[in-house]
Amino acid sequence: MKYTTEIILDLPREEVIRKLDNPDNMKHWQRGLINYEMLEGIPGKEGSKMKLEYKMGKRDMVLTETITKNNFPEEFHANYDTKGVHNVQRNYFHEIEGNKTKWVSESEFEFGGFGMKLMSWLMPGAFKKQSQKYLNDFKNFAENGTSVKDET
Template sequence: MKYTVEIEIDKPIDRVIELFDNTDTMKQWMEGLQSVEHLSGTPGQPGAKLKLKFKMGSREFEMIETVTVRNLPDEFTGTYEANGVLNTVKNSFIKLSDTKTKYVTENEFQLKGFMKVMAFLMPGAFKKQSLKFMSAFKKFVESQN
């Protein structure tokens, strides 16, 4: 399953990148994120791995992020692995003006087992969740000086 989501952020591209590139602020905008643990590699660079722990309702799960491409603002790509899910996300940032930035994500999911059934029954849920995270990031960035 593949899809693209984009949103415009009312902040300069340099500020958007600065906040996107800061794992210390992820909990402030990523709903359900409980902790971020650096596992290996140079943080933010290709090959680096993070463990992300989430709690959504009564459900807890972990995800491993592996950075595969870092060429900001044009591309920051990573893989996100959890039970039955491999998600590759390409993030791109485009300067629209001195005060406005377009944030684009290209998502590709490879699913197994129950998650494959969920994607078949509710394909819009994945895109909706991506847009929810992007909207929360936009709100967070726009609230910062």
């Protein structure tokens, strides 16, 4: 399954990247993130791996992020793996007129196991909706300082 989401941020690209490239900021725009831990490599560098732990309702989820390309401020790509799911993320950051930034996120999911394949077939819009929510939450954090961490 493949799809693209995008958002316009009312901030210069350098400021967007500065906020995005700080792992301590993830808790402010990634709902459910409860912990992150470097596993190997140099943080932010290609080949580095980080464990991300989320609480999604009653479900716990652990992902491993592997950075595949870091060419900030233009692009950032990473793979996210958890049981039965491999997600490839390609993110592009375009400067646009008026000191704004267009963030284009390409998502590709590969599913192992019948349950995940069935869910992706029955509810493909749920994946895109979640991806767009992360972009919207980042925009609210980056532009207004609004943190999802403070929500109950």
